[in-house]
Structure formats: structure tokens, C-alpha cells
Amino acid sequence: MRSTHKKCLGLIFVSVGVLIAVFHTWSNGPSQIVDIQPRGESLLNKVLAQQYPYLTSGHESIAYHVKDKVASHLALNSCFCLADKESFQLPLSSLLFPRVWAHKLDAAFLESHPDPEGVKHHRAQEYSNFQKRSYSPADLPIIAEANSPLQYPTQGVEVRPLKTILIPGLGLKEEKTKHEVYLTATLGVFDVAATVNGVAVKGEGEKLMTLSSPFLPALNRQLQFVTYTNTVFHPKTADTVKFATDGHQAFFSIKVGHGPMPKLYNSGYQKEYNISALVTIATKTFLRYDKLKDLIDSIRSYYPTVTIVIADDSEHPQPVTGPHIEHYIMPFGKGWFAGRNLAVSQVTTKYVLWADDDFIFTANTKLEKMVDILEKTTLDLVGGAVREVTGYTATYRHTISVEEGGEEGDCLHMRHGYHHVIDGFPNCVVADAVINFFMGRTDKVQQVGFNPRLARKGHLEFFVDALGSLHIGSCSDVIVNHASKIKLPWGQTDSQKAYKSFRYSSSTADVNLHNEVFYFNNRFKCMTSQ
Structure with a gap:
């Protein structure tokens, strides 16, 4: 009896550990990993202001409601070196619940360097030269004005693999009583980072999304919040997006891939070439x-x-x-x-x-x-x-x-x-x-x-x-x-x-x-x- 009792206790202990591990894995799935601060409206405004400052004019007075679930995945031009906090200690917890560690390279390197400001300047100069060498005019966003009557980006739209971006420059210019547009993709899905009153959105989180409204200004405001999320991993490819309305259609590409990785050489900052x-x-x-x-x-x-x-x-x-x-x-x-x-x-x-x-x-x-x-x-x-x-x-x-x-x-x-x-x-x-x-x-x-x-x-x-x-x-x-x-x-x-x-x-x-x-x-x- 005593042996059976020990086996039962052991089984219960293992089962509880497995359940905790499963719960921990589930609760920290891909949908929970991205945590970009600040959230909500301030984040959305920063993305619009930083990345597409020329696209927000004309519709600022139209109110919108932020969708935190989508907006939180938008990348801002900043990153954070944050490690997971240790919540509890259990036997083998480091194996069952591996934590994310963080190492601040800038602090570790500069603290021990005899000339931190000099090496920072040299690094910035090297990176500036790298950017000049790797820059291509094809990377610059260009928006085709609504001649068709669709307005859309013709180049310069990029997304990192499995990440989310706002699609810049979408718009519609026509004289009708009801307005409707739709977007289709093959390597990703669409959503909206915020909703605008008076606009119906169908197909959120899918490869085909339709937006319609009797109010053209409201529809154009809604189009400013359309997001694209890459769902098929590839280090370097492109998705062709179809943007259309009744009787008209346009196509544009979204580059999918990692950015060029700098390879800088720390040869020391000097006025003359060493x-x-x-x-x-x-x-x-x-x-x-x-x-x-x-x-x-x-x-x-x-x-x-x-x-x-x-x-x-x-x-x-x-x-x-x-x-x-x-x-x-x-x-x-x-x-x-x-x-x-x-x-x-x-x-x-x-x-x-x-x-x-x-x-x-x-x-x-x-x-x-x-x-x-x-x-x-x-x-x-x-x-x-x-x-x-x-x-x-x-x-x-x-x-x-x-x-x-x-x-x-x-x-x-x-x-x-x-x-x-x-x-x-x-x-x-x-x-x-x-x-x-x-x-x-x-x-x-x-x-x-x-x-x-x-x-x-x-x-x-x-x-x-x-x-x-x-x-x-x-x-x-x-x-x-x-x-x-x-x-x-x-x-x-x-x-x-x-x-x-x-x-x-x-x-x-x-x-x-x-x-x-x-x-x-x-x-x-x-x-x-x-």
C-alpha cells in the first residue's frame, strides 16, 4: 500500500508539472510574445507620424477606435532589451520554463572601452556609410495618385517575415453613393489597426478583406489603418496585393524579408587612414x-x-x-x-x-x-x-x-x-x-x-x-x-x-x-x- 501511495504521489507531481508546462507554453505562444510599448492610440499615431507623415493629412478630424490586438504588433522605430521576470521556482523550472535572457551589448562594451564616445561616433559613421552603399531608390515609398480612381503605393512597402505593417497610401476618389474596395493577398492577411464609424469591414484576419461605406471620407480614413501581416515565412520574397473596386483594379508588391545585415569593422576612429x-x-x-x-x-x-x-x-x-x-x-x-x-x-x-x-x-x-x-x-x-x-x-x-x-x-x-x-x-x-x-x-x-x-x-x-x-x-x-x-x-x-x-x-x-x-x-x- 505504501509503495502504491508513493507511486500515486509521484504521478500526481509529474502530471501537475506537465500541466503547468503546457499552460506556460500556451500562455506564451506567438500571439503573446510581441509586447510593443506604448500601446493603443499613441502607438498608432507615432507609426503614422514617423513612417507615413505625408499620408495622414485630410482626414485627421475623423474619429477612430484602436484595435489593440492588431495595433500592438505594429513596429515602431525602437526596440527594447527586456528579459523575462522569474515568477516562481520549481525543480527543473529552468528546463520546463526557459526564460528569455537579455544582454545589453552597448552597456557591456562601452563601459570597458577607453573612449566610448569616440567608438560610438566611429560606429555611427560606419553605419552611415553602409546605408549609403545599400540604399536603392526602389526602397523609397511612392504613392500613385487616384487616377483610376484607386490610390495605392507603387513601391517601397516592406515587411519583416511574419510581422505586421500599416499599408501606406491606400485611398479611393470617386463620386458615388456607396463605396466599396477589397484587397487580396497570397502570403499574408489583412486587418485594421483601428475602426472608423460608418465603415463596414469584412474578412479581418483573412487574405481577402472588403471595406465599404456610404461616406467616402470615412472609408479613406479607414484605409489609413489597414494592416498587412505576413503569414508564410521566407527570408526574401514578395507578395503581390490586389486592390480593387467595381470596374477598377490595381496591383502592388509588398517586399517580405529581413533587412540587410550590417557588417561594420571597428578599425578605430582616426582623422587619417590607419x-x-x-x-x-x-x-x-x-x-x-x-x-x-x-x-x-x-x-x-x-x-x-x-x-x-x-x-x-x-x-x-x-x-x-x-x-x-x-x-x-x-x-x-x-x-x-x-x-x-x-x-x-x-x-x-x-x-x-x-x-x-x-x-x-x-x-x-x-x-x-x-x-x-x-x-x-x-x-x-x-x-x-x-x-x-x-x-x-x-x-x-x-x-x-x-x-x-x-x-x-x-x-x-x-x-x-x-x-x-x-x-x-x-x-x-x-x-x-x-x-x-x-x-x-x-x-x-x-x-x-x-x-x-x-x-x-x-x-x-x-x-x-x-x-x-x-x-x-x-x-x-x-x-x-x-x-x-x-x-x-x-x-x-x-x-x-x-x-x-x-x-x-x-x-x-x-x-x-x-x-x-x-x-x-x-x-x-x-x-x-x-
């Missing part, structure tokens, strides 16, 4: 340790503390050591673009400078000029110039365009030249492909990446992959020298002969690989070039 904190030099070497040594020595003559990252796929790698040098060994003969990927992947500074291992820095190799144009423009990558031993200086400026070609594939067109000169930088132009000496924003170069299958040759392929992703420039006043390639046959070392046999291989397999990359990976059927 190249060592801003730039890492990356290179790839293969058997040419004599050339690599000359490159490093020349860099150290002008930039003694800049980090140099070296990817090396030599069969018998030699040690490359020294201050601010990172030497990474790869499998033998892994290849050109694989080495680029490795080297760039290890860069932690804001910018990465790519230099071949047979380049030589001179007084004209001013990295500050490259940093200056990247800091002051929306460019993601800027190329320099390479001076050969003959005195000829090359910039390799090309424009690239893709022409649609139907089912058989598209056409790639490459031409010498550039698009236009950059205002304020007379020696710099905008192009689509530049020479093999360039500085780029590290995160943007990493996003495009380098095809590791291209082992022996590869340059144009990177810029084709970057088309539409990178804003590219070229400046002729930043010059690096190219070591001499002239070697008499009887003066070549075994390493030089081995390098030549690998580097300048023209096997059928290599040719077929490049054809495959363009034909299959990029879906081109032809390529034209000058």
Missing part, C-alpha cells in the same frame, strides 16, 4: 619564393605593420616568417582560385588588397588612395595599375554586359573601356572588370568568392560572377610594379621550370573547364570580347 588597421594584403604563391620575398620586402619598405596573408600550394613549402605574416599551407597544386579563397577567408580587416606574388611595391603604390575612394564612394572594389619592366602601365578596364539569348543560353559581351569618370576622383572610373591588383571590401569580395575549380588560370571569371553584386572602379594613380618575366632558358632554375609547366599548361582539360564554367555555371552560349 592602413594597418584597415587593410590586409593577400597573395597566393606557388614555387616562387624568390618573387614572394621581393614582394614582402617591398611592402615592408612602405607598410611595415600591414598584415600579409599568404596561401601556398607548393609541393615542398618553405617557411615564410616575419612580423605580421600569416602563411597558410594548402594541398599541392590545389590551384589559383582555391588559394584566393583561402587567403581572403582569413582577412579580418575592412579591406583586402589582392596582389600577385611577383608584384613589387614602389612609392607610387599608395594604398591610402584606394582606401580614400572606397571610404568616400559606394564602390565595393577598386583596381589600380600594373607597370611592366618595359614601362607600359596597364589598368585592364573592361565593361561587361549580358544579353538574353533564350533557351540556348545568354551572350556575354566584354569590351575595353569604362562607363564614366568618378566625380571628385579624376583618375578613377567605373568599370566591370579591372586588373589583377585591386582593393575591395572584404565582406563583399568574400560574398562573390572564387571558383576553386579554376586551378591554373582565372581572372575574368571572378568579375563575371560579381556582375550585379559589386560596384567596381579603377584608379590609374595607384601603381604597382611587375617583376620581370624574362628568363633565358639556360638560366632557369628547377623551380622556375616546374612553375612554368604548371602555370602555362594549355591542356585540353583546362580549356574544356573554362568552357564548362561559362557554358554551364553561367549559362552562356557565346562570348564576345575585344
Whole structure:
């Protein structure tokens, strides 16, 4: 009996715990998580004033009644770092009732920083530059006046996945005794954040919602409170909304997706560019340790503390050591673009400078000029110039365009030249492909990446992959020298002969690989070039 009694007590205890857990989970479901303060009318007024200040004029005198259940989900331009309060303690309560924790990053970081105001200013400046680079005119809300007689937004309406927004600019202008409009969507539902007397609303919380009223001003006031809630999660898509009345219909898109995530680099706020904190030099070497040594020595003559990252796929790698040098060994003969990927992947500074291992820095190799144009423009990558031993200086400026070609594939067109000169930088132009000496924003170069299958040759392929992703420039006043390639046959070392046999291989397999990359990976059927 005593054993049975203990089992019953144990069962009751477990059952109560499960019931409490179920109740806690139910009571903290998705509909209860969002708690945006302040609620009600003040929140709605703030959203209208902050996000759509030009849309509220004309109907302010018409009263409305806030729907707290809907209005509380509207996002205001503020967020709060709030943790769940601990309500009670039970055995295993941390497992049964996991609480939301909060960590105030600003306080934790700034309290221990020697110059909190300086780093805040630097962070704000970095974010401002990021916003300028990521801004698109297509993000600006534009409202089509009621010519049809429907008024609606033509662009610039965005919602975060599974979140709620007010739809700006909806309106109706017509001369009738009864007015009715309806909205339909596929990836979300409609509702109203407030109700207006004299307006009938049907389909709240559904994909089809109808609004009608004998009073046009009241209907237009009600349309100011129409909300859209995304219900199908997707990190980046769009919903096409139909807005219609008798005899007329219009369509507009609501972008659904997360905003661009900033990637800012804390290189320290300084009046002059600290190249060592801003730039890492990356290179790839293969058997040419004599050339690599000359490159490093020349860099150290002008930039003694800049980090140099070296990817090396030599069969018998030699040690490359020294201050601010990172030497990474790869499998033998892994290849050109694989080495680029490795080297760039290890860069932690804001910018990465790519230099071949047979380049030589001179007084004209001013990295500050490259940093200056990247800091002051929306460019993601800027190329320099390479001076050969003959005195000829090359910039390799090309424009690239893709022409649609139907089912058989598209056409790639490459031409010498550039698009236009950059205002304020007379020696710099905008192009689509530049020479093999360039500085780029590290995160943007990493996003495009380098095809590791291209082992022996590869340059144009990177810029084709970057088309539409990178804003590219070229400046002729930043010059690096190219070591001499002239070697008499009887003066070549075994390493030089081995390098030549690998580097300048023209096997059928290599040719077929490049054809495959363009034909299959990029879906081109032809390529034209000058």
C-alpha cells in the first residue's frame, strides 16, 4: 500500500508539472510574445507620424477606435532589451520554463572601452556609410495618385517575415453613393489597426478583406489603418496585393524579408587612414619564393605593420616568417582560385588588397588612395595599375554586359573601356572588370568568392560572377610594379621550370573547364570580347 501511495504521489507531481508546462507554453505562444510599448492610440499615431507623415493629412478630424490586438504588433522605430521576470521556482523550472535572457551589448562594451564616445561616433559613421552603399531608390515609398480612381503605393512597402505593417497610401476618389474596395493577398492577411464609424469591414484576419461605406471620407480614413501581416515565412520574397473596386483594379508588391545585415569593422576612429588597421594584403604563391620575398620586402619598405596573408600550394613549402605574416599551407597544386579563397577567408580587416606574388611595391603604390575612394564612394572594389619592366602601365578596364539569348543560353559581351569618370576622383572610373591588383571590401569580395575549380588560370571569371553584386572602379594613380618575366632558358632554375609547366599548361582539360564554367555555371552560349 505504501509503495502504491508513493507511486500515486509521484504521478500526481509529474502530471501537475506537465500541466503547468503546457499552460506556460500556451500562455506564451506567438500571439503573446510581441509586447510593443506604448500601446493603443499613441502607438498608432507615432507609426503614422514617423513612417507615413505625408499620408495622414485630410482626414485627421475623423474619429477612430484602436484595435489593440492588431495595433500592438505594429513596429515602431525602437526596440527594447527586456528579459523575462522569474515568477516562481520549481525543480527543473529552468528546463520546463526557459526564460528569455537579455544582454545589453552597448552597456557591456562601452563601459570597458577607453573612449566610448569616440567608438560610438566611429560606429555611427560606419553605419552611415553602409546605408549609403545599400540604399536603392526602389526602397523609397511612392504613392500613385487616384487616377483610376484607386490610390495605392507603387513601391517601397516592406515587411519583416511574419510581422505586421500599416499599408501606406491606400485611398479611393470617386463620386458615388456607396463605396466599396477589397484587397487580396497570397502570403499574408489583412486587418485594421483601428475602426472608423460608418465603415463596414469584412474578412479581418483573412487574405481577402472588403471595406465599404456610404461616406467616402470615412472609408479613406479607414484605409489609413489597414494592416498587412505576413503569414508564410521566407527570408526574401514578395507578395503581390490586389486592390480593387467595381470596374477598377490595381496591383502592388509588398517586399517580405529581413533587412540587410550590417557588417561594420571597428578599425578605430582616426582623422587619417590607419592602413594597418584597415587593410590586409593577400597573395597566393606557388614555387616562387624568390618573387614572394621581393614582394614582402617591398611592402615592408612602405607598410611595415600591414598584415600579409599568404596561401601556398607548393609541393615542398618553405617557411615564410616575419612580423605580421600569416602563411597558410594548402594541398599541392590545389590551384589559383582555391588559394584566393583561402587567403581572403582569413582577412579580418575592412579591406583586402589582392596582389600577385611577383608584384613589387614602389612609392607610387599608395594604398591610402584606394582606401580614400572606397571610404568616400559606394564602390565595393577598386583596381589600380600594373607597370611592366618595359614601362607600359596597364589598368585592364573592361565593361561587361549580358544579353538574353533564350533557351540556348545568354551572350556575354566584354569590351575595353569604362562607363564614366568618378566625380571628385579624376583618375578613377567605373568599370566591370579591372586588373589583377585591386582593393575591395572584404565582406563583399568574400560574398562573390572564387571558383576553386579554376586551378591554373582565372581572372575574368571572378568579375563575371560579381556582375550585379559589386560596384567596381579603377584608379590609374595607384601603381604597382611587375617583376620581370624574362628568363633565358639556360638560366632557369628547377623551380622556375616546374612553375612554368604548371602555370602555362594549355591542356585540353583546362580549356574544356573554362568552357564548362561559362557554358554551364553561367549559362552562356557565346562570348564576345575585344
